[in-house]
């Protein structure tokens with residue numbers, strides 16, 4: 131098993147992608163669902179943009195967390211009052227801690243919850259429930275946090291309205307049809323096309339490279355020249371790669387919930403990403419690297435047409 135390098139933006143930060151955010155949502159559901167939100171503490175007013183602090187508090191505080199889910203790379207936390215929408219940006223993390231302190235250098239928001247008491251959980255002197263504090267840490271501050279009141283149509287929200295379909299919520303057939311139709315007449319490279327969130331969400335650089343390898347399609351080919359049959363294979367490859375990454379806990383996560391572990395495993399076997407000059411697992415030729423729009427693209431010149 132080859133251990134790939136973690137995905138970073140070149141400056142040492144990992145970038146949370148769809149699989150990592152999905153794993154985070156699942157972990158939060160397990161740990162937090164049903165817990166009463168007791169506080170939201172802001173240690174600064176803005177991340178990528180100003181955070182509407184009153185709106186966020188009004189949406190969460192005083193009610194149990196009844197739903198936690200993911201849309202694209204956004205994490206959504208819902209109570210009966212409203213829904214908070216959080217994006218980890220390029221370097222964000224959520225850490226689950228026992229207290230509001232210690233506060234790390236780049237901790238910007240702390241969500242306090244009183245977990246539902248269970249006989250298995252350690253008991254505190256606060257009535258049988260245990261407090262949990264979710265620390266939102268983001269050194270580069272590309273993260274985002276906002277909230278909307280209950281009843282808001284999220285699909286019309288500015289952060290969501292232009293997003294394409296969720297690749298794992300539709301059939302391979304439907305995804306293939308969508309990509310094929312949307313790409314007719316387009317000269318943009320197919321890799322850039324599938325990485326465009328308006329076409330389909332969640333296909334980051336690693337997953338685009340790996341999906342195109344599995345589908346045998348060169349990343350630089352014009353999206354409009356990829357056939358319907360090829361989009362069929364590509365759609366299934368995208369689903370396979372993302373599902374495998376979710377199963378492996380995400381390819382690039384170090385610690386998303388607990389500071390002490392839950393290491394995002396690097397167990398996903400990558401075929402081309404980060405393997406420049408190494409041997410292609412299919413044909414034993416060299417894996418090649420190109421740069422597209424300032425992003426590294428990896429492929430096998432023999433296996434991908």
Ligand SMILES: [Zn+2]
Nearest residue numbers: 410413430433
């Ligand atoms: Zn090859």
